[in-house]
Each structure stands twice: as C-alpha cells, then as structure tokens.
Amino acid sequence: MLEVSNAVVRYGAIEALHGVSFEVSAGEIVTLLGANGAGKTTTLRMLSGLHAPVAGTITFDGRDVTRTKAHQFTSLGISHVPEGRRIFPQMSVEENLEMGAFRRRGSISEDIDRMYETFPILKERRKQLGGNLSGGEQQMLAIARALMSHPRLLLLDEPSMGLAPMIVEAIFRIIGEIRDAGTTVFLVEQNAAQALRLADRGYVMENGRIVFTDTADKLLVDPRVRAVYLGEAV
Amino acid sequence: MIDELIFNVENITLRFGGVVSLNNVSLEMRRGEILAVIGPNGAGKTSLFNSLTGVYQPQEGRITLSAKSGRSVSVIGMKAHRVSSLGVARTFQASRIFGALTTFENVKIGAESHRGIGIAGAMVRGPRTRHGERESDELAVDLLDFVGLRSKANLLASSLSYGDRRRLEIARALATRPQVLLLDEPAAGTNPSEKLELTELIRKVRDERGVSILLIEHDMKLVMALAERLYVLNFGSVIAEGTPEEIRANEAVIEAYLGAASTAGDS
Amino acid sequence: ASSSGAAGKPTFTIGYEGPLTGSNAQLGLNMVFAVQLAINNANATHKLPFNLRMATYDDQGSPTLSPAQAQSAIHNKSLVAVVGPAFSGATRAAEPYYSAAHIATVSPSATAAALATGKKNNNFMRVVAGDDVQGAADAKFLVKTKSVKSLYVVDDGSFYGAGLAAVVASEAKTLGATVTSNTYPETGSCGGTASVSEYTAAATQIVASGATGLFYGGYYCDFGLFLGALYSAGYKGVIMSGDGSLSPALVQGTSPAAAANNVYLSVAGGGSATLTGKLASAYKALAHFPAANATYAAQSYDATNMIIAALKKIFRSKSTVKSLRPGLITALHKLTFKGVTGTLSFQSNGDLNAKTIVDFSQVQNGVINSIGHS
Amino acid sequence: MIHYFTSHFATLRLEFWPLLVGGLASGFIYSMVAIGYTLVYGVLRLINFAHSEIFMSGGFASLFLLRAVVGNSQPSGFESVLLVGLGVLAGAVAGGLVAVLVERVAYRPLRRRRAPALAYLISAIGASYFLFNLAGKEFGRNYYTLPILFINRPVFSIFGASVQLYYLVVAGAGAAMLVLLDRVVAKSRLGRGIRAVAQDAETASLMGVNIDRTIVLTFLIGGALGGAAAFLYGIQSGVIYTMGFTPALKAFTAAVLGGIGNIRGAVLGGLLLGVVESLSVAFVSGAYIDVVAFSVLVAVLLFRPTGILGERLGRAA
C-alpha cells in the first residue's frame, strides 16, 4: 500500500532522515520505534506531505506521491494524527470533528455520532473549545478528527503521550478496532511494549536510519529492543 | 520540622465558566517529601499546579505557602512571579524553554531573576553586579552539571532533544533556588530507559538539594517508585490520598484511573 | 560671484522652498510650477541683463526639515531670493537662517499672523495678507453684511486654520454676535488623521445649534468634505471660509457639487486670482495639471515676478550675489507691483500694505465669482 | 453651572438621535473595512497595513466606471439603484483584485521564507506607500467627486431625527453585504477553512485545507468588502489618493475593539466606534473625538483584553 525508498529529509542544514526505506501493507498495524530525536515524527511529516523529502520516493497505492502537497493527502486516503495533538484551540469539539471531514461532501452527522459513541467524553464536551480540553480529551479528539475523513491509512504520532493508564488502554484498544474496521495503521510510539503487542510488524529507527525490522512478536523478545525500548535490562 | 507544611491547600474551587476544574480540593504538602498527584486526563491536575503557582486564581478556598523565610503567606491573588520568588518553581506539561537562547543562558535567567532589577547596576556593572553575575554563572554551571547537560551548555536550547529539554527545564527551575519544585508530567514522551534516568534525577533533586517535589505523572511505574504519598484527583475532586500501596489497592482509584489491568503497573 | 551665462550675462537663482514630497506635496507642486513659469517667461523676453534659474528646496512642509533646506538655499552661490517657505510652521523654523543671511523670502501662502509681527524691514514678506487682516474683514462681512447673529466658527487645528478662526471668532464677538467655536482636526484624506465622519457629527450639531452663520478656518480639502456633510444634514445658513479654501478644487471636490453653492470665500490682497489665458496653458504644459485648480499658483507667480522686478531695479553690472541679497530686501519693500492677484506692496513688517483689501467671492453654480471687496 | 448643564443637555437631547443615525452610517463603513483586517489577521496574524490602499483602489474604480457610465445625465429611480449596485460592484472587484495582488507581491514571498511578523508589517507599509503615492501620481492629488447617483433627501424621521437617503443606502448596502459574509463564513467550507488556517495552518493542511488558496480567498473577500465600502464612503466624501488612511485606521481600531479575528466583533466594533465618534462631537468636543474613541478602546481592552467579542482562553501552562 505504502512504500518509501531511500527518503532523505533535511531541516535547513540538518539532515534528519538519511535515506529511509520501509513499507506498509494494507490491513496491518506497523509500528515505528526509536529514541527521542530519532526521526520518527519527521518520517510521519514526510508521509503526509508536511515536509517533502529532498531525495527518494514515496508511493501510495502504486502512485508516486513524493511531491504531493499536504492538503491533497486526505483525499488520497491518508490521515495524520500529529504529535502534540494540534487541536484547533478556538473551535469547539464538534467543529474540530467537522474539520476532519473537510474534504468530504455530503452529510457527516452520522460519523460524528459514531465518534461520540467511541469517545463518550467528547460528546459531553461537544460545545467546549478545543484549547480548553485536557490532554487526554484532546488526544481522543485528534484521533476522532482524523477518522472523520474515512482514511485508509492512519498515521499516529505517539497517541499515548501524556494519557492516563486507563485511557492509554482505551486508545490502544481503539487502534485495534480501527484496524479491524479495515484501516491500515502506521503507529509511532514510545510505549514500545504496548505498541508491539498490538502491531503486526515493527521498524526500529536510530539517528535518522532504520536499523532493523521484524515482526512484532520477534521484536518484543529481541534483546536490543528490550534493553532500550522496554527499559528492562538495566 | 519534618511535618512542617509547605503548601496547605484548603477547599479550593476553580471554575471556568460552567466547567469546574477543581472542586473543593484540599491538600497538604510537607517539607522534604515527594508528593504525587495522579488522576485521569482532565481531572484538574494541571489546574491545581496553576493555582499553586499563581497562574490561575481559584474562586474559593485558601492556599497557604510557608515561604523561605518561614512566614506563611496566602498564594491566591498573588502573581506568578511573586509566587516564584517565594520559593516555588515549576516545569510545564508541554516544555517551555527559551529556544533562541543557549542552554546556559536559559539556566542563568532562572538564577538571576530574583535579584532586584537595578537598571543602573545592570549598565554600570559595579563590583556588586559583577559579583552577583559570577554567582549566577557558578550556580548555572553547577546545575547543568547536576542534570547532566554541562557538555551542551553552549548549544541553542531549541536544538536539544526532547529528553534534554525536560532536564533543562528542571535545571532552570532549580536555578531560582526553590524550596519546592512542581513537575508536570516530566516523563511524558520519553522512553523507558530515559524514564529510569529521570527517576534518579528527581530523587537526587530532593536528596541532594533538599527541594521538596510535587509531581504529576501518568507513568505509574515512575510514580510508584518515587512518590511517598499520593493524591488522586477525579473530576476536580480528591478521591483518594495515601501511600503508593494504599492507592494501588484503592477500589475507587482503580475504577477511575488505573484500570483493571494496571496492577502490574507497567505502561 | 555669479556665473556667466552663454550670452555673457550672469545667472541668478531664485529659490523655492515648500513641500514637494509627503502629504502636502500638491500644494508645493502648485507653486513650484508657477515659479518656474515666471522665470521662464522672464528669461524668454531676452530683455533682462541676467539669466534666471530656479532651485527647489523641498521641506515637506515640516519645521524640522526646513532649517536644512534654508541652509542649503543660503549656501547656493547664485541664489538671490526665495519664494516661500510655503507653510507657516516651516517658515517659523527657517526664518532665523534666512534672516541671518539677509535673504528675502516672499511667501505665497504663509499667512500666520505671528510671522510678520514686530520686525522692521523684514526679510520675510508675503503676497497674501496675514490672517488678522482677513479674519477681521470676514467677521465684519458675516456679522454686518450678512447679519449673522449666531456664528459657529470651526477650524481644522492647523497653524493656519486655527489662527484665522481665532481672529474671526474674537472679531465677531466684538461686533456683537454670539460665537461658538469648535475644532475638527484635519482628516486622513487631507493629510491629517481624523476621520471624515467627524463632519457628519459636526454638521448635525451645527444644525441643531440653530446657528445662522458658519465660518471655517482651514483648507479646501477638508472644507469640501465638511460642506458635503453640512448639505446632508440640511444646514441652510450662511457659510464662509478663507483663502485656504479658495480654490476651484473646492467646487470639484465637494460632493454633491450643490453643497458648495452660495458658499462665501475671502482672500486678502490677491483677489480670487488664478492664472488664466496664455499663462494657464503655459502652466499646464509645465505642470501636467491645470492652473485652474492650483491654489497659490497665481500668488507664487506674482511673488516670483516681484523678486524679478526688484532684481531688475537694483542690478548693476558689478553686482554680486552678496550685495544683491540685502539689496533685494530693501528693493522689495519699496516696490509696488501690479500682478495677476492685484496691486502689491509691502509694509515694513513684511505684510501686505495696510490698505490691502480683502476680496470676497461666492460659489455660484459651480463657479467662483468675485462679489466685491471690503 | 447647573444652568449650563441643563441647557447643554437640552440641546444634547435634540442632537442625540440625529447623531446616532449619522454615527451608524459611518459605523457601517468602518465595519466593512474592519472585516478586511479581521479576516487577514485571522489567517496570517498580521495587520494588513496596505488595507487602506485596497480601500482607496475601490474608490477610484467606482469613480472611473461611474463617470464613464453616468456622464452628465441625472439618474433617478431604478437607474439610481442600478448605478449604486454598479458602484458597489466596481469597488468590490478592484478592492479584491488589489488585495490579491498585495498578497502575491508583499506577503507571499515573505511567507515562503517564514519571515518574522514585523517584516510583514514593514512590507505592508511599503506596499501602502507605494500604492497611494502611485495613485497620487497617476490620478492627481486633488479630490474627485463621484457623479450624482441619487438626490440625497430626508426619507423619514425617527425621534425627530430625519434619516437621509444617503444613510439608508450606506446602511442597506452595508448590512446586506455583512449578513451575506457572515453566512458564508459561518456556514461554508471556505469559512471553516479560513478559521482553521487562522488557528493552526499546518494542521489545517492535514485536514485537506489548501492554505495558499484560503489565504488568497481571504484577501479577496476582505478586499472586496473594503473596496465596496470605499464607494459608499466616496458618495459623500469624494475620492482622493489619501482617502484610505483614516477609515482604515479607524476600522482597524474597530476590529480590535470588537475582538480581532472575529467577524461579528468587527461589525459590532465598527458600529460602536461610528456611534461613539459621532456622539462625542456633542458630548465632548470636535477636537477630542479621537481622544474619546481611543479612550473607549483602552477602557474596553482593560476589562476585556481581547475585545468585546474576542474569544478568550485562559493562559495555558
């Protein structure tokens, strides 16, 4: 479904990605692990057109989307839940959800109702401004907003960051449900244990390079991963 | 001495229009302890911090702070910078460093903010100014050492990695020579091995610097390892208070926050 | 030391100081082309024993820039006299320099009364009367001729406008009218910063006050806007303004044009003069805009010609610029000159002669017609 | 003293309603111009200093078009209505066009380079200088009057204030356009796009909002309203190359007063400012209108630091 080969991304003089290659097939959950500053967020930003690579190619459904602009990605079926949630602070919860369906025509009220079913707390807060939600509320809103465009590929950047344990559980459960409903998920997480338990495959990134990849089950028991990302062998 | 209260929060209520962020919250924090506040998202933890530091003004209740001088003062109605000068330092949920300044300068600003302004002194640089400046420099270097950022002292703060930024924030807060440090989710967005380092650092702050710690954190492993006492907030109210063991076993807390699968404490 | 022209004649420079850039540029442009025209015409007769040239000194109408330009003019080695400065404030700041250098400055437009007080054989002269002369005549016209019992005096807050209005107000009071004064600052459209809506409100208030006469101290630009508002508000009384408003541009700029009808205008010592006939077409060729709209063009033309006439009188083949400068001051004070704005001569303090008449005119069907004088 | 006040207030009572009506009329013009500021501020977080010249260009466009159409005829009745419509249209088209040009030349290149906010301010000031002085050069630096499109006369009176036809035209045309705009922005996708870009441009693009297009449309709409307002303004106040400065300044004040970034706030702020200015002529003095206007602004901001309808957020920590 998605294929990235040798992508290089620069921030001015700094090269953040030094030629990364990976792929995501339809229907999987693929997770990308890595320390702070490894380049995970940068990878996701590249995949949604926010930061075009200076070299390499990205293909989605066989189409070259390397130079496609950010605003065209939703129409292609890719939806991005950005790091830090990025809720529209002065729009109500409901308006934020409407924004998620910006490119769609026709009625969206049904979808909104469905999101309220999945995230009941959002229904309670529907009229409240996004900027005044707590962190967890915002994270749920961000995911719900991304789902409003009926994406086929969902990019998630650290969805569990700053969330209470129960909510983290819920979010991971929902990610599983999203996949079961037919949406492919590309997941970036610090919470490696839970991410790997949910995922089918995983990539490990260090300093702007993919250093190895395997199925999630194997990574969970891989000593290198256990040492660094599961924090065990200390 | 052990039981002296740094913060005594009595029945505060904080409202934003219709939303009640804090509802009749009472809390006692003793000098020298590491106290944690946990609770679901939106429970009011950050609001509590903001009330303690003068950023928000609760409509009801009282907050008494025992200042460095030993005097008790009421925090409500006081501006944030005043509260800071009374020995309360904090970090923010989303890190707020001065990106265009160097790591060193960030800490130095913290170190010198409590001196009088003295335009003339600042310009003329008499011996007192220079002496003060040397003191600030020494403190800043010392603190950078303490949090392990000495080697990055002259880098732009914006070029630091996420984890380093959090350390920088702690160093900067410590530079104000606080008696109590409020940490708002210091471990969010760090990986497990970094979390371990952070745990050590926070403990060191208390043990070596004698600074009391008030901690908000969702990572139960870190909280349970550090905190000596916990308060649990839910919907703006305190639903439980006690030692880690007590909290872990508290039914209400499990239901509202920890979730069934949480007893293992991993996350 | 005057340089020699092609025909062996010396060349002298007449300066012009006024705003050529900035928000008051149009006023300066009006004048500068008239000065140029007078000089061209003088040169073209070939009868003069010298050649003339113009130098412009752009002071933007600003008192902080005018000293520098005055310095520049003073040190122009062929400059004998200056037309201008145009603005009263700029004049006030530049005069000490001109005076110290004994250079005659003949202003076509600086009418503030304070400029001419006190000094004997003043190097500063003007071909328009000071506001005190004009203001007194205007008050008399309104109260005596037009029998205005209750007069509303409005000014624009400018050096010129406020000065003139103050004279009218106090004279009218002396003559027994009840006077209400108010200031409405210049609007952004006309170089100030106030909003035009102030006139809507002002007009409403004036109508409500029941005043039967209105005097406006200020320039045509704002006056035109004010007239539009007075018309909208249904004001029916007598309206009058001074020389700052005396311009066909007033009629063209008032909307609807009917609002300007029957308005009285006054000007001291120059009649409602504009350049006409051949002069007008020559002016247009120079300026790219017509003389009819150009306030102070005629005055500038006269001022320049007075300088030329005086220069002709005192020029001897051995004259140097150094001797001509003070000589011109004296000669100008002795001169009686018949120009397009009337017969002109100066008092010792630089004001037009005491016998100066104030001309009145009235807007009738879109044309400014002279209706006699005081 | 007492006598002064009683007699003074007696005249004030007489003047109050007429002043209110006149103030509302200029208020509508402020509102229309204020919207240009508020929209651009909304998406770019910057004061479009060149808005005054966008306004001015609308004035000149309607002037030249109407001169060509009307000539020396004396329109009346339906003709008048048509011509007013034409003037509004000409002003709107020119204002929109110049606004888009300003965006292209003075803003977009800076946006590409992520220039600091104050650089935009200077570039806008540059564009403003350039445009109004060029207009002065090309069209002369004196007044133009618009051809007479209708005879101004009192139409009816309320509380003893006769309402002039001109005021009705301004209020009618202004209100119609403001309501239309409010509908468009509140309900349409475009409106939502504008609001999203305003709050977080990058995230908006993740939602599928084309940022460049949204910004251009914002300038277009704001410019069109400003240009149309210039025509309405020009009917009474004529057209001159410097005509933009003060209405724009006041409109900006109005936008801030109402809560910058908020469309209804701009309308409210405009009307309020118009009325305050008008009334202060009677209650204070002509010379101090601006003192009153700005004092009201300061007073409002001291109590509501983000303007009357400004959306408020607590300080985030």
Next chain:
Amino acid sequence: MPRWLKHKALGRFFSLALAMAVVELVTGPPGSNETPTAGFSGSFGEKVSFFGLFPVPRIVQFLAFTVIIYFLISLWRSYGDRLRDGVRSLTERPRAVANKGSVRWGVAAALVVIGALLPRFVTDPFWQTAMVEQIAVYVLLALGLNVVVGFAGLLDLGFVAFYAVGAYATAWVTGALPLPPLFGVHLNPFFAIPIAIFLAMLAGVLLGTPTLRLRGDYLAIVTLGFGEIIFLFVDNLNGITGGSAGSGQVPHFSVDVGPLKYVWGLAPVPYYYLTLAFVILFVVAFSLLEHSRVGRSWTAIREDEVAAESLGINPLKYKVMAFSIGAASAGFAGVVTAAQTNFVNPSVFTIYFSINILVLVIFGGMGSIAGAVVGAVVIQTVSMYLIHTPPAGYQPQDLYIYLGALLIIMMIFRPSGLVPSKRRQREIGLAESGQGHMDEVLTGDVP
C-alpha cells in the same frame, strides 16, 4: 487561471512583464485630476532616449527591458547558484573575522572617529543641518524604539509621543510655552536635558503601566491611540502648549559659567557634536543593558512570557522598564529639535512619524543596536539625498513610491534587516525551520 499560464516559464515571463509595466508607470509622466489617463498613456507612448542613443516610444523600451531582464534572470537561474557560492566562500573569512569581539570594538571605535570627523568632510550646510535634525535625531529615536520593539518585543506605534514630550518639556522649562515654567525660572535648554529625559521616561511609565498588560496587536493599536491622544492635546490645549501655533521662543543652548561663554547659534555643527555625544552615550548604555540581566529577561519574556513569569520575572515591570528606557533617547531627541529649531509645533508629532521610525528600526534589523543606527542613517540619508539632489529623470514627488518599493524588496530578500541582531536571527532561524514563534504579533493569544 488559464492552463498556459500554469507553465512556469511563461508565468514567470508574464509576472516580469507586469513588474516592468509598473516600473514604466512609476518612472513615467504623471497624470492629473483633469486627465487621469495622461500618466498611463504617457508611460507607454511618450518618447524616451533609449540608453542615450535614440528616441523610442516607452512601449518599445518596456518590451526591450522585459526581454533583456528575462534573459538575465534565466542566466542567473542557471549560473546564479555557483556565483552565490563563490561570493559566499569569498566573504566567509572576513565575516568570521568581523564577528570577533575585538574586531567589533575596533569597528565601533572607528565609527566614533568617523562620526567625530564627519563635519570636516561634509561641508555642505544642507547636510550639516540634516545630519542633526534628519539623521542624528532619527538615530536617537530608532535607538529608543529598538529597546521597545527589538529588545522587549512590544509593538509601539505611538513612539512619537515621547519625542513630543521631550520637545515640549524643553519649551516649558525654558519658558517658551504659555504654561509658566516651574517656579517661574526660565532655564537654559541644557538644564532641560535631564528634565526632558526624566519627563519622557515618566510618560513611558504612565502610558505603559495600564497598556502593557495587553498583548501583540492590541498593544499596537492602543499605543497608536495614545500617540494620537497626546498629539490632540498638544494641538488643542492652547493655554498650555500654545495650540497648533506652538511656540517659536525656545532658546538655543548656551554655556555661561565664569569665563566660559558659548552660545549654540544657528550653525548646525555644535548641535551635531552634542547629539553625537548623546548617541554614543545611548548606544553604550543600551548595549550594556542588552547584555545584562535586564536584556536577558526581555528576551525571556519575548520568547515565552508564561515561562519567564514562572521563573520570577515580572513581565509588566520589565515591559514598563523597556518603555521608559526607550523613551529616554526619544526625550533627548525632542530637546535637540526644540533647541535647534527654536520652535515646537504639533505638526511634527503625527502617527506618520511613529510609523517612519518603526520602519527604520525594522529595516535596520530589529533588536540590534547597530541595526537601528544603520537603518536610520541609511534610510534618512537616502531620502535626504533624493530630496536634496534629485537625480535626472526622477520626479521628487515620487520619493515615497520608490521608498515603498524599496521596503517591500528589502523585506523579501532580507527580512531580518540590514544588520540583524544575533539573538533575533536565531529566533528567525527557528521560525524558518518551523519551530517556535517569532513574536507575539504572530502568536497572539493562542496558547
């Protein structure tokens, strides 16, 4: 947009043609109210001598220029990068050297010497006078505003108010106003200097305390309002300020102690030295301040007010301080103007003036003292030059058309100004790569 225009090269040609048409228009003859089309038709119809060779209609010139420049641009696009790299590698070393502290001090010292010797070389009296009133005074004003806008990040659109306070304070204490001076003593303007500076600073505190709680553009409009309010009071309080006529009675500076007698007369050079001395004083004082605790605190507030406050910095206090310190140099500028021209009058102190000073500061490089000085010197010198010696073919009344264009072009190619401050440049760098924010102006109230 038509398809063919989407073709990049064609689109570029079209934009260039449009730009050239504007150039023709700007340099062409003017129109007028009578014939508004004269400017347009003349701009393309009138004959001009082409490169001094033979007369052609301007439309031909226009086409020729368009083609030639298009060709040059194409060349630049293919070879420009190499050229730019070459230039950069050439300037790299000198630039590194120039950044060294000792060299900077050397440059500063050299500039002082040049400044001191300038009147010996600039003998044209126009320039000598302009150097005081049009350049040095503007430098002082730019220096002061730079403290407010550049250091503290507060957008002040009413800065002229402090200049006015300085000028009127001088007129007042020297007994030139209708308002009698304190104790009826008419002071020499020399003594007005400390009083005027003090009053300007006081005005900064008084205006700042209520307004500086506001953020970003709210502050901008309120300061603009205050500037306007001061103007209106000065213009209308006849019994106090002399109203719109102002006062022409302000005396020159003079010294009269014992054997030392000296009166600053009309000659500009003495004023120049006095002003230069104060410029140096302010430059030194402000740069000490910039690198002191106070300067760092300003930066902290600019970057993140909430975080700064959490460290114990009182934002309001520091902002008011910036306001008041910035006002000091403006107050002094007011003394110079009043004493040199002997004249105070409200017509100078308009909002246009405030905007001009802001332009100088940002053009020079916001937050940089050298930038403020350079910006003021460059812009003022260029405009004075054009006013004093209009080049052939240039119509003086078009000055602001060119200045306007210059501002836009400058901001496109060098948005951080001529001599950007290091700290500010870092912030701009951060903003360019998408991190952080530049100013409150950009972020407003959004958390």
